[in-house]
Amino acid sequence: xxxxxxxxxxxxxxxxxxxxxxxxxxxxxxxxxxxxxxxxxxxxxxxxxxxxxxxxxxxxxxxxxxxxxxxxxxxxxxxxxxxxxxxxxxxxxxxxxxxxxxxxxxxxxxxxxxxxxxxxxxxxxxxxxxxxxxxxxxxxxxxxxxxxxxxxxxxxxxxxxxxxxxxxxxxxxxxxxxxxxxxxxxxxxxxxxxxxxxxxxxxxxxxxxxxxxxxxxxxxxxxxxxxxxxxxxxxxxxxxxxxxxxxxxxxxxxxxxxxxxxxxxxxxxxxxxxxxxxxxxxxxxxxxxxxxxxxxxxxxxxxxxxxxxxxxxxxxxxxxxxxxxxxxxxxxxxxxxxxxxxxxxxxxxxxxxxxxxxxxxxxxxxxxxxxx
Amino acid sequence: xxxxxxxxxxxxxxxxxxxxxxxxxxxxxxxxxxxxxxxxxxxxxxxxxxxxxxxxxxxxxxxxxxxxxxxxxxxxxxxxxxxxxxxxxxxxxxxxxxxxxxxxxxxxxxxxxxxxxxxxxxxxxxxxxxxxxxxxxxxxxxxxxxxxxxxxxxxxxxxxxxxxxxxxxxxxxxxxxxxxxxxxxxxxxxxxxxxxxxxxxxxxxxxxxxxxxxxxxxxxxxxxxxxxxxxxxxxxxxxxxxxxxxxx
Numbered sequence: 249x250x251x252x253x254x255x256x257x258x259x260x261x262x263x264x265x266x267x268x269x270x271x272x273x274x275x276x277x278x279x280x281x282x283x284x285x286x287x288x289x290x291x292x293x294x295x296x297x298x299x300x301x302x303x304x305x306x307x308x309x310x311x312x313x314x315x316x317x318x319x320x321x322x323x324x325x326x327x328x329x330x331x332x333x334x335x336x337x338x339x340x341x342x343x344x345x346x347x348x349x350x351x352x353x354x355x356x357x358x359x360x361x362x363x364x365x366x367x368x369x370x371x372x373x374x375x376x377x378x379x380x381x382x383x384x385x386x387x388x389x390x391x392x393x394x395x396x397x398x399x400x401x402x403x404x405x406x407x408x409x410x411x412x413x414x415x416x417x418x419x420x421x422x423x424x425x426x427x428x429x430x431x432x433x434x435x436x437x438x439x440x441x442x443x444x445x446x447x448x449x450x451x452x453x454x455x456x457x458x459x460x461x462x463x464x465x466x467x468x469x470x471x472x473x474x475x476x477x478x479x480x481x482x483x484x485x486x487x488x489x490x491x492x493x494x495x496x497x498x499x500x501x502x503x504x505x506x507x508x509x510x511x512x513x514x515x516x517x518x519x520x521x522x523x524x525x526x527x528x529x530x531x532x533x534x535x536x537x538x539x540x541x542x543x544x545x546x547x548x549x550x551x552x553x554x555x556x557x558x559x560x561x562x563x564x565x566x567x568x569x570x571x572x573x574x575x576x577x578x579x580x581x582x583x584x585x586x587x588x589x590x591x592x593x594x595x596x597x598x599x600x601x602x603x604x605x606x607x608x609x610x611x612x613x614x615x616x617x618x619x620x
Numbered sequence: 621x622x623x624x625x626x627x628x629x630x631x632x633x634x635x636x637x638x639x640x641x642x643x644x645x646x647x648x649x650x651x652x653x654x655x656x657x658x659x660x661x662x663x664x665x666x667x668x669x670x671x672x673x674x675x676x677x678x679x680x681x682x683x684x685x686x687x688x689x690x691x692x693x694x695x696x697x698x699x700x701x702x703x704x705x706x707x708x709x710x711x712x713x714x715x716x717x718x719x720x721x722x723x724x725x726x727x728x729x730x731x732x733x734x735x736x737x738x739x740x741x742x743x744x745x746x747x748x749x750x751x752x753x754x755x756x757x758x759x760x761x762x763x764x765x766x767x768x769x770x771x772x773x774x775x776x777x778x779x780x781x782x783x784x785x786x787x788x789x790x791x792x793x794x795x796x797x798x799x800x801x802x803x804x805x806x807x808x809x810x811x812x813x814x815x816x817x818x819x820x821x822x823x824x825x826x827x828x829x830x831x832x833x834x835x836x837x838x839x840x841x842x843x844x845x846x847x848x849x850x851x852x853x854x855x856x857x858x859x860x861x862x863x864x865x866x867x868x
Contacts, residue, residue: 254725258714265713456707463673463703464726465695619694620676 251466255474263478269444273482277436277490282497284432285425295379298324298333298342305353311364311390315346320382333367343369344379356394418503418586425498430581431554433490438549438574441483441517443541445524449475450537453528462618472613476521483517484510503588512580512594515602519573522608529615548574576601624651625684626778626809627672632681634667641667643832644681649811649825651777654804656823657813660860664832665813666706669780672811673703686777699727702771702779706786710767712756716747719755720770727774741769761792768799772808779803781812785819797822817853826852828859835859 263269297315301308316323324342327333336342347365349355355362366383368376419426452458461471487510494500502509523544531537550556551565552574558566569575576597583589591598627649634642642664649655659665670676672685674694683690686700710719717738724734742748745765755763764784771779781800785793797819804810804824812823820826820840827837836843836859840852847855 251726251728254722257725258711258718258722261718262711262713455712456705456709457711459675459705459707460703460709460723461726462675463698463701464723465698466726619674 252470252474255466255470256477259474259478263482273440273486274489276440277433277486277493280436281429281432281490281493285428285498292375292378292382293320294322295320295344295375295382296324296336296342297321297344297346297379297383298336299326300328300330300333300345300347301326302328302350303348303352304328307353307356307394308348311348311387312346314390315383315386318382318386320379337367337369340369343372343375344383346383426500426586427582428554429494429498429500430585431552431578433487433494434552434574434577434581435549435554436490437483437487437513437517438520438577439545440486441479441520442524442527442545443538444482445475445479445521446527446531446537446541447534448479449525449528450531450534454533468613468616468618472525472609472616475525476518476609479521479524480514480517483520484513487513500585502585504584504590508584508589508591508594509581511591512577512584512598512601515598515605516573516577518605519601519608522605522610522612523573525612526608526615529612529617548572551575553578571604573601573604625649626651626653627655627683627685627811629672629683630681632668632671632683633679634664634671634676635679640832642671645829645832645834647827647834647837649778649809651809652804652807654800654810654812654822654824656820656826657811657829658815658820658826658856659813659829660863662865663829663860663863665829666782668829669782669811669813673701673780674698699774700777702774702776704767704771704779704781704784706782708760708763708767710755710763710770713754715752715754716742716758716766717751719766720773723770724773729774737773741766745769761788761796764788765792765796765799768796772803776808778809778811781810783813783815785814785816793819817851817856820852820856828856830859830863831865835862 299312299315301312312323312326315321321344324336325332330345330347333342333345333347337345345365345367347367349363349365352362352364364387366380368380370376449458452461491502491506491509524541527537527540527544531540551561551569551572553569554574558569558575561569580589580594580597583594625648627647629648630646631644632642632646633640633644645668657665657669667676671678672683672690674690674697678690685697688694688696688700690697711722714722720738720741721734724737729737738751742751745762747762747766750758750762755766758766768781768784771781785796788796793816800810800812800822812819814820823840825837825839826843828835828843836846836855838846843855844850844852847858849855849858
């Protein structure tokens with residue numbers, strides 16, 4: 249026990265003496281939490297639309313007006329040359345071309361049927377997709393409006409219309425920030441824990457101090473614990489800073505109890521640190537450790553369900569996420585912060601991540617060799 | 621002088637794949653002896669030393685250090701040895717006092733013992749006013765002396781020094797060897813590798829390794845007689861010239 253105390257004393261001394269780590273501890277949560285939610289915005293606004301109107305009738309004008317009166321579209325040009333519109337797309341000045349054919353009004357009124365043409369710049373897939381979908385919705389609305397107008401003078405009801413009223417549970421305003429911020433917090437805790445622990449032991453390998461420790465009678469588990477505990481504390485500090493920032497900046501207060509979050513985070517950090525320590529036993533220098541950690545982090549984070557829904561991943565990727573600790577923490581954070589889930593609700597999450605912690609740390613202790 | 625055997629090595633061998641770094645070496649070192657280990661770069665000195673410290677598994681052969689068997693009791697050996705590697709092995713971002721406390725604590729010294737050791741060490745090295753300075757800011761010669769003192773902090777029976785004076789100025793080397801003599805007088809066995817032939821002269825006995833084998837082992841005087849050379853440098857060059865291995 250005394251040896252462990254001496255090890256911890258030394259680690260904490262080195263951490264507090266390292267201004268880069270201290271700065272990172274405050275700057276990383278602040279900057280990431282303020283910037284990343286903006287980047288992870290799925291709403292598409294300001295889709296640049298160019299209208300090619302070959303009809304120039306009152307109905308076509310009305311359609312154009314309806315499109316441009318929303319926040320989502322910005323009219324680039326109103327023209328009667330398709331070539332000109334294409335040039336806008338080529339020079340990236342327009343995302344969508346809406347072409348209204350000649351005789352639009354005539355066909356609409358007389359034949360009750362008309363086709364408009366929509367061309368999307370699919371280089372930015374998300375914008376093209378969503379822009380197209382918005383435009384389709386607006387045209388449908390326009391269609392409905394026109395029909396209702398025509399039918400009403402005859403005293404008849406319009407086609408029966410089924411209206412859909414949606415309520416968004418747990419996030420009533422569909423504020424994507426409330427959805428993203430808890431997940432970004434998870435990434436933060438994961439990165440700090442994973443990288444710092446991986447680099448730490450490797451740094452001792454590079455400096456040669458690990459040899460000096462290996463000739464001492466210290467036990468492997470003491471050494472590993474001496475490295476684990478400081479970063480475990482650091483991870484919880486980062487989580488706390490992150491929770492404070494998300495409260496100050498976004499007003500997010502967990503619906504569930506903070507204790508639940510901390511209990512899960514405590515177990516989760518054991519797993520992440522175990523991975524970091526495992527990496528450090530495999531790597532011989534800081535570059536290797538960095539690359540290996542980066543490789544693992546990328547996979548875990550991108551397949552963690554933060555940016556994309558796990559339900560829409562292919563089956564094999566879904567199976568992989570069962571073994572991804574990040575997935576569990578993101579899920580737990582969203583459950584507790586948004587829905588107010590209790591410790592009992594997340595008991596399986598805790599059990600599984602705890603198991604991962606045992607396996608990863610077991611690997612680290614096993615693979616750490618005092619003798620080669 | 622106490623003639624108890626401190627290190628006993630029998631046919632110790634280390635192979636890395638096809639390469640035999642240490643080839644069946646056999647020797648004994650007595651308690652309190654200063655045993656010099658010489659050899660060109662790549663002759664196998666460091667590998668042999670690492671095996672004796674329990675950092676590297678021997679491929680074959682056996683050894684005892686401080687009376688404990690290397691194969692069965694490596695952790696007991698670790699309690700009774702000190703080691704100073706070629707690489708500087710103190711923490712640059714800890715002060716002298718903190719480094720001593722760290723290594724002392726790992727060896728199970730009490731706070732009282734650590735404090736006494738620290739005071740004594742700062743006094744003998746005349747570093748009282750540098751106690752709180754970061755180790756990284758000190759000149760290399762000082763660092764090496766501190767590293768030696770730290771390797772001796774738990775009063776080991778045997779201390780292994782791997783090129784302890786590499787890159788150190790002649791005055792500091794002299795002082796360093798005074799420390800080695802003091803340790804040997806106090807009964808510690810000193811096992812030291814070096815490239816400096818004047819240092820070889822200071823050793824009680826010298827062992828010269830060539831290509832993983834021991835080519836000569838005796839007191840410096842008898843070696844000089846045997847090889848008809850005025851100094852150890854002549855002895856070393858005659859032997860090292862036989863080497864077929866190239867450096868690196």
